Amino acid sequence: MGKYSVSLKTLYVIFLVIMFGAFTIGALLIVDDTGVSRLGAIYLERSQKFPNISNVVFGVYGMYRFYDTLFELLIFSTAVLGITVFSDLEPSPGSASRRPVESHVVSASASFLYPIIAVFGIYLAFSAHLGPGGGFAGGVISGTGILLLALAKGAEETARNFREDSMKQLEYVVLFLALLVAILGALYPTEVYRDALGTGVITLVNISIAMKVFIGTWAILHFFVKHRGEV
Amino acid sequence: MSTGVLASAISIIIVCIGVLGLILKRNLLLKLLSLNIVNTATILFFVLVVYSPGDRAPIDPSPGVQYADPLPQALVLTSIVINFGVLALSLLFTMVLVKRYHTLDLIKIEDFVRREFEEEKS
Numbered sequence: 230m231g232k233y234s235v236s237l238k239t240l241y242v243i244f245l246v247i248m249f250g251a252f253t254i255g256a257l258l259i260v261d262d263t264g265v266s267r268l269g270a271i272y273l274e275r276s277q278k279f280p281n282i283s284n285v286v287f288g289v290y291g292m293y294r295f296y297d298t299l300f301e302l303l304i305f306s307t308a309v310l311g312i313t314v315f316s317d318l319e320p321s322p323g324s325a326s327r328r329p330v331e332s333h334v335v336s337a338s339a340s341f342l343y344p345i346i347a348v349f350g351i352y353l354a355f356s357a358h359l360g361p362g363g364g365f366a367g368g369v370i371s372g373t374g375i376l377l378l379a380l381a382k383g384a385e386e387t388a389r390n391f392r393e394d395s396m397k398q399l400e401y402v403v404l405f406l407a408l409l410v411a412i413l414g415a416l417y418p419t420e421v422y423r424d425a426l427g428t429g430v431i432t433l434v435n436i437s438i439a440m441k442v443f444i445g446t447w448a449i450l451h452f453f454v455k456h457r458g459e460v
Numbered sequence: 461m462s463t464g465v466l467a468s469a470i471s472i473i474i475v476c477i478g479v480l481g482l483i484l485k486r487n488l489l490l491k492l493l494s495l496n497i498v499n500t501a502t503i504l505f506f507v508l509v510v511y512s513p514g515d516r517a518p519i520d521p522s523p524g525v526q527y528a529d530p531l532p533q534a535l536v537l538t539s540i541v542i543n544f545g546v547l548a549l550s551l552l553f554t555m556v557l558v559k560r561y562h563t564l565d566l567i568k569i570e571d572f573v574r575r576e577f578e579e580e581k582s
Contacts, residue, residue: 239484246476246479250472250476254473257465257468266531269510269529284520286530286537290534294534304545308546312548452552453551456555
């Protein structure tokens with residue numbers, strides 16, 4: 230059972246996958262058309278009308294294709310919901326008796342590094358419309374920063390300090406906030422994205438995405454920390 | 461032939477390796493790992509297929525300068541987060557299966573499920 234024998238079916242599968250790869254690379258060589266796509270050129274040109282959004286990548290996912298982002302947030306919160314439901318159903322195997330890692334290097338470096346990581350994540354979320362960064366990157370950086378804290382000080386204590394239950398309710402508020410901005414942006418695009426209100430609404434979008442990703446990341450990581458085996 | 465096309469050919473080869481692992485491996489965790497490899501190679505493909513040397517980052521565009529395409533970068537952002545969510549959820553389901561059947565072998569799990577189904581029927 231452990232080692233599979235090379236059967237005709239296996240060879241057939243390998244042959245098919247290799248043919249797929251060869252055809253795709255061949256098609257790539259024939260087309261050989263790099264450079265900006267038609268849609269990308271349109272986005273680049275159109276973004277000159279919105280002077281307070283200088284990062285065009287944010288313009289694409291936060292303005293022109295905001296529905297992509299909205300449904301992505303929906304998928305992400307569905308995954309987080311599944312994990313939360315299972316985490317409530319299944320008690321963790323003896324996590325109360327487990328102590329955090331007794332390493333002075335980890336705890337000292339965590340208390341030194343965590344403020345820097347948190348500020349960096351918030352900065353990325355706030356300045357996403359100006360330069361490199363974005364709500365996703367900011368949220369993931371803050372969430373994994375909390376993982377560092379959890380490794381140093383223990384997962385349960387960290388979850389208690391961050392009030393995880395109210396955080397999980399905030400997650401859905403944030404989702405509705407993003408939906409509201411999407412509807413308003415579809416109805417009044419120039420008012421929402423360009424005029425005096427503009428930068429505030431854009432920052433609101435980024436902060437809500439960052440909060441969503443941060444809470445979701447922390448919920449997922451906390452689940453896996455809680456249910457880990459003999460580590 | 462540009463550098464981007466050659467490099468994205470490499471990412472297609474990585475996709476092939478991942479698909480082979482997805483089909484041929486029996487271990488559920490290795491299957492998920494292969495899925496992750498496919499996803500990462502897809503991200504690599506998206507980034508590399510539009511790459512051409514000398515492009516500037518699409519920040520504060522002005523006419524007359526060559527910029528990188530913003531569209532695949534935005535799509536890749538979406539893909540990374542969905543990859544994370546899907547991987548977490550499928551690891552959770554793997555955990556449920558392992559708790560119930562105490563094995564990661566997919567064929568053994570199928571046998572268990574079939575036996576349970578027949579017992580229920582009889």
